[in-house]
Structures are given as structure tokens and as C-alpha cells.
Amino acid sequence: MDKRLRMYIAATAGLAILGGAMAALAPLALKHLVDGAAGSAAVSGISLTSVMVPGAIYIAVLCGNRLIGDVRPVLVNEVEQRLMKALRRRFVEHVLRLPLASLLRQRSGELQHSLDLGITGAQLLLTHLISTCVPVAVELTVMTMVLVQLGQPVLIVLFGLTAVGYLAVFAVGSMRITRRISAVTDASIAVHGQLADSLTNVETLRCFGAESAAEEALTRASSRLLGAWRGYHRVSTGTALCATLIFGVSLTACIATAAGSVVSGSLSIGGLVLSSVYLLQMMRPLEIIGSAARDLARAFGFVQPLLHVLREQTEPGHNAETTSTPGRQRSAPCIRFEGLTFGYEPGRPVIRELDLEIPAGSTTAIVGPSGSGKSSLIRLMLRLYAPQSGRILLDGCPIDALGVADLRSSIALVPQDTPLLHASIATNIALGRQSTEHADIERAATAAQLDRVVESLPSRYATVVGERGLKLSGGERQRLAIARALLRQSAIFLLDEPTSMLDSKTESAVLQAIRKVAANSTTLIVAHRLSTVMDADEIIVLDHGRILERGTHTSLLAQGGLYCQLWRRQMDGNSAGQEQ
Numbered sequence: 001m002d003k004r005l006r007m008y009i010a011a012t013a014g015l016a017i018l019g020g021a022m023a024a025l026a027p028l029a030l031k032h033l034v035d036g037a038a039g040s041a042a043v044s045g046i047s048l049t050s051v052m053v054p055g056a057i058y059i060a061v062l063c064g065n066r067l068i069g070d071v072r073p074v075l076v077n078e079v080e081q082r083l084m085k086a087l088r089r090r091f092v093e094h095v096l097r098l099p100l101a102s103l104l105r106q107r108s109g110e111l112q113h114s115l116d117l118g119i120t121g122a123q124l125l126l127t128h129l130i131s132t133c134v135p136v137a138v139e140l141t142v143m144t145m146v147l148v149q150l151g152q153p154v155l156i157v158l159f160g161l162t163a164v165g166y167l168a169v170f171a172v173g174s175m176r177i178t179r180r181i182s183a184v185t186d187a188s189i190a191v192h193g194q195l196a197d198s199l200t201n202v203e204t205l206r207c208f209g210a211e212s213a214a215e216e217a218l219t220r221a222s223s224r225l226l227g228a229w230r231g232y233h234r235v236s237t238g239t240a241l242c243a244t245l246i247f248g249v250s251l252t253a254c255i256a257t258a259a260g261s262v263v264s265g266s267l268s269i270g271g272l273v274l275s276s277v278y279l280l281q282m283m284r285p286l287e288i289i290g291s292a293a294r295d296l297a298r299a300f301g302f303v304q305p306l307l308h309v310l311r312e313q314t315e316p317g318h319n320a321e322t323t324s325t326p327g328r329q330r331s332a333p334c335i336r337f338e339g340l341t342f343g344y345e346p347g348r349p350v351i352r353e354l355d356l357e358i359p360a361g362s363t364t365a366i367v368g369p370s371g372s373g374k375s376s377l378i379r380l381m382l383r384l385y386a387p388q389s390g391r392i393l394l395d396g397c398p399i400d401a402l403g404v405a406d407l408r409s410s411i412a413l414v415p416q417d418t419p420l421l422h423a424s425i426a427t428n429i430a431l432g433r434q435s436t437e438h439a440d441i442e443r444a445a446t447a448a449q450l451d452r453v454v455e456s457l458p459s460r461y462a463t464v465v466g467e468r469g470l471k472l473s474g475g476e477r478q479r480l481a482i483a484r485a486l487l488r489q490s491a492i493f494l495l496d497e498p499t500s501m502l503d504s505k506t507e508s509a510v511l512q513a514i515r516k517v518a519a520n521s522t523t524l525i526v527a528h529r530l531s532t533v534m535d536a537d538e539i540i541v542l543d544h545g546r547i548l549e550r551g552t553h554t555s556l557l558a559q560g561g562l563y564c565q566l567w568r569r570q571m572d573g574n575s576a577g578q579e580q
């Protein structure tokens with residue numbers, strides 16, 4: 001928590017305490033005013049001093065309290081906004097470091113709504129704690145002290161009973177509300193998840209005529225939310241009705257007791273006024289505490305999904321152990337996979353006891369049928385997932401011993417899918433590099449054959465590519481991803497079908513550029529189009545997570561195995577395409 005925030009919190013709490021004390025002291029000043037006026041009038045006409053002093057104090061206390069009421073929201077808002085800013089940052093920091101497996105369990109709309117609800121909840125908590133609970137607690141304490149001084153034990157007992165009755169009703173109500181509100185938050189998160197899912201897939205839904213299915217799913221989720229809110233309001237109104245009942249009974253009992261005391265002479269008229277005002281004034285903070293209890297219960301429910309996300313373990317390698325990292329890998333390392341076994345789900349291995357060594361500075365291609373585990377190997381290299389057994393070593397050092405940030409900064413990746421940030425082309429190319437000259441960005445774009453596309457756009461490198469880069473074609477997005485990787489000039493290149501969306505002319509130009517930049521790096525390239533990888537130093541044929549064949553293009557063709565079959569099929573396909 002920064003120093004200024006602590007200062008604002010202290011100032012806000014100070015004002016809250018002062019406001020509470022003033023609210024409680026105002027009726028006491030009124031009592032002295034009334035008693036002063038009544039006493040003076042009875043003796044020899046109204047004395048100015050006995051009326052003016054308590055009158056002036058009464059007015060000053062009331063005005064002071066109003067003034068505090070005017071200033072306090074400004075401070076509360078400042079505290080709120082600063083805390084929300086810190087909360088948003090903490091959330092994003094945390095979510096960006098969560099393991100992919102836990103992120104994939106929920107829709108992004110759900111995650112985002114957890115933050116929204118959490119912020120609303122935190123705001124409610126803060127507002128009530130600072131603006132309600134503190135001043136009201138002070139007010140009630142001061143009022144109790146004054147009542148004790150007034151020497152009216154029956155009234156004190158009655159006030160006490162009223163307070164206990166109120167608090168009991170609100171305590172039970174809050175517990176029931178907490179349960180209802182968790183149903184509301186679950187339903188609300190589901191609505192937002194469904195909504196975000198539909199909005200991000202507008203094109204698919206439209207193309208498949210599935211708009212009504214999405215609408216119905218949203219309507220179902222919204223109906224559940226409506227039902228959950230109804231449940232909440234039923235409990236909330238029930239609590240409020242019980243409180244009103246207690247209010248009526250207490251008011252009657254108090255006024256009757258105070259009136260009886262005046263008749264018997266044990267209480268002055270001022271005392272009667274004071275106890276009536278106090279009674280009403282005591283009900284008000286109790287009412288406030290009641291509605292605060294309802295809101296606090298709601299707020300606790302709202303912050304639960306956010307706390308749940310924040311409690312999830314981030315991927316290892318971001319925290320303490322990163323201090324011992326050897327730093328960014330500068331020269332091309334030798335990569336070793338040792339007895340690597342991995343599966344996304346228990347009992348369903350995707351990589352099975354894989355042993356592989358990729359010499360420093362060499363290019364190794366991974367080919368094989370769809371689903372054989374090629375991209376999973378790349379994800380393991382990036383530590384997006386952890387293997388169940390075995391390990392990956394860079395120059396003999398297990399990647400688990402490296403800080404995640406250092407490991408990833410040593411890698412230039414071209415992923416299979418290239419969703420881009422809703423930002424400019426230049427920003428997307430320079431992603432992850434703090435200070436990049438514009439000339440370097442242009443050079444990388446030219447090498448990736450993206451320059452002509454960029455030149456044709458009205459805002460050139462400043463063109464915003466739309467959400468997930470959808471304003472660019474698939475091939476353009478892929479070239480942008482290649483430009484980004486080329487700009488990184490890392491010790492390791494991981495290329496997952498980097499040219500699958502390019503025509504053969506652009507593909508060969510791009511591959512040439514990659515070869516040039518990656519000449520001194522260790523490269524792992526995954527490809528379906530075998531012509532892309534025929535020049536690799538070694539080709540690994542993966543099948544069901546195991547190495548089936550390995551060798552150079554020529555030796556694999558000579559073996560006449562799966563690689564040879566795949567190659568023939570592709571060649572036949574190419575010549576059939578050309579004949580057509």
C-alpha cells in the first residue's frame with residue numbers, strides 16, 4: 001500500500017470518527033439548550049447566556065457535521081479509486097501468470113466479470129466500513145456514555161435490547177443473504193461468460209446460423225440470474241420487515257418509559273427531548289448498520305470469485321526461485337528432452353518417455369500426424385505446462401531451474417494460431433521488447449514479407465489490427481508473428497507451422513529470412529507441409545507422443561516408413577493440384 005493511500009485512509013477514518021462524535025453530541029447540546037431555556041424561563045425570564053452558549057454549540061456541531069459530510073465523499077472516492085487501481089493491477093499480474101490449464105477451465109468473460117464483481121464488492125466494503133461502520137460505532141458509543149450520565153437505567157436497558165434485537169436480526173439476515181448472493185454471483189458470472197463467448201464468436205455463429213442457439217443460451221443464463229436475485233430480495237426484505245417490527249416495539253416502550261419518568265419528576269423536559277431524539281437517532285445508525293450488514297454480506301459474496309482467482313497458484317518460476325536464474329540465454333543452447341512424459345489429463349499421455357537431443361545451433365523438425373503431440377512439445381519448452389515426468393535441459397541446465405521470464409526471453413516463438421493484441425501493427429511486432437527502433441520493426445516486417453501489406457494500409461504501421469487481429473488475413477497475421485519472432489533474434493527459435501497459411505512463393509522467401517536470422521540459434525520447427533522442413537538437420541517423426549522415425553529427409557525417404565508415406569501423399573497431392 002503506497003504512502004499517499006495510507007494518508008488518505010487515515011484522513012478519511014479521522015473524519016469518520018469526528019463525524020460520528022458530532023452526530024452524537026448534537027442532541028446533548030440541544031438538551032442543554034432546552035433545559036437552559038426552560039430553567040431560565042421558570043426563574044426570571046430567558047437568560048441569554050444559558051441559551052446562547054448551548055445554542056451556539058448546537059449550531060456549530062450540526063454545521064460541522066454537515067461540513068464533514070460534504071468533504072468525506074471526496075476522500076472516500078480518492079481512497080476507492082486508488083484501491084481499485086491497485087486491485088486491477090494485482091488481478092492482471094496474477095491472471096497473466098496463472099497456469100494455462102487453470103485459465104482454460106473458464107471463459108475469459110467469466111474471469112473479467114469476477115474482477116468487475118470483486119471491484120463492486122470492494123467498493124461496497126470500503127464505503128460501508130469508512131462511511132458507515134466507523135462513524136456509527138463512534139456515535140453509538142458516545143450516545144451510550146451520555147445516556148449513562150443521564151441516569152436512566154430503564155432507557156439504557158431498552159436501548160440495549162433494541163440494539164441487540166436489531167443486530168441479531170441483521171446477523172441472521174446477513175448469513176442467509178451471503179448464501180443467496182453466492183448464487184447471484186455464480187449466475188452473473190455465467191451470464192457474462194456466455195455473453196463474451198457469443199461476442200467473440202460472432203462470425204462463426206453467423207456463418208453457421210447459430211445466432212438463436214446463442215440467444216437462447218444467454219436467455220437461460222439470464223433467467224437463472226433473475227431467479228437468484230429474486231431469492232436475494234426475498235431474504236433481504238424479510239430481514240428489513242423484522243427490523244421494522246423491532247423498531248415499532250422499541251419506540252413505543254421508550255416513549256412510554258421516558259414520559260413516565262417526566263411525570264414522576266426523575267427526568268427533565270430536556271431529558272425527554274434528548275431521549276426521544278436519541279431513540280430516533282439510535283434507530284437511524286442501527287438502521288444504517290442493518291443496511292450496511294446487508295450490503296457487507298453482498299460485498300463479501302461479490303469479492304469471493306475474485307479471491308478465488310487470486311488464491312489460485314501462479315505457474316512456478318515467477319517468484320523466489322527466479323532470483324537464482326542464470327539470466328537470459330544469449331548463445332544457441334543444446335536442448336535435451338530426457339524421459340519426457342506429459343498429458344493434459346491424468347491417464348491420457350500425449351508425450352510418452354521421449355528422449356531427444358537437439359545440438360546447439362542446429363535445426364530440428366518435428367513432423368507427424370495431427371494430435372501426435374508436436375505443439376505440446378513446444379508448450380513444454382515454454383513451460384506453459386509441466387511434464388509429469390522427465391525434464392528438459394538447456395546446455396545441461398533443467399529449464400525448471402530457470403526463471404520463467406528468462407527462459408521465455410531466450411525464445412522467439414511463431415505459434416500455430418496468431419491472435420494479436422487490439423493494437424497497432426508496430427506494437428504487435430515489437431511485443432515484449434521494451435525499446436525498439438522503428439527501423440528495426442520495418443526491417444523485420446520486410447524480412448517477413450509484410451512490408452507491402454503495411455504500405456498499402458492508410459495508417460501503415462500505426463494501423464490498429466482489431467480484436468485478436470481480425471482485421472488482417474490469416475496469412476498476414478502469420479507474417480506479423482514471423483516479423484515479431486525475427487525481431488527478437490533469440491537463442492532459440494520455436495516455430496509451430498510458421499508458414500501454413502502462406503502461398504509457396506511467400507513461404508520460401510519467409511523461410512529464407514528465418515534461416516538467415518536463426519543461423520546462430522537452435523531451432524525447433526513443427527510442420528505438416530514437409531517441403532518446409534526437408535532442409536532441416538534432423539527430422540523427427542512423432543506418432544502418439546513417441547519418436548517413430550528420425551533422420552534427414554533423404555535417409556527417411558530411404559527408410560520407406562511413415563515419413564516416406566506422408567511425403568509421397570503430399571507430392572501426389574501437389575501434382576494432382578497442378579494438373580487441375
Ligand SMILES: Nc1ncnc2c1ncn2[C@@H]1O[C@H](COP(=O)(O)OP(=O)(O)OP(=O)(O)O)[C@@H](O)[C@H]1O
Binds near residue numbers: 345369370376416
Ligand atoms: N489444453 C488441452 N487440454 C486437453 N487436451 C489437449 C490440450 N491441448 C491439446 N490437447 C490434446 O493433446 C493432443 C496433442 O495435441 P498437440 O496440439 O500437441 O498435437 P499436434 O501434434 O500439434 O496436432 P496438430 O498437428 O493438429 O496441431 C491432442 O489429442 C489434443 O486434443
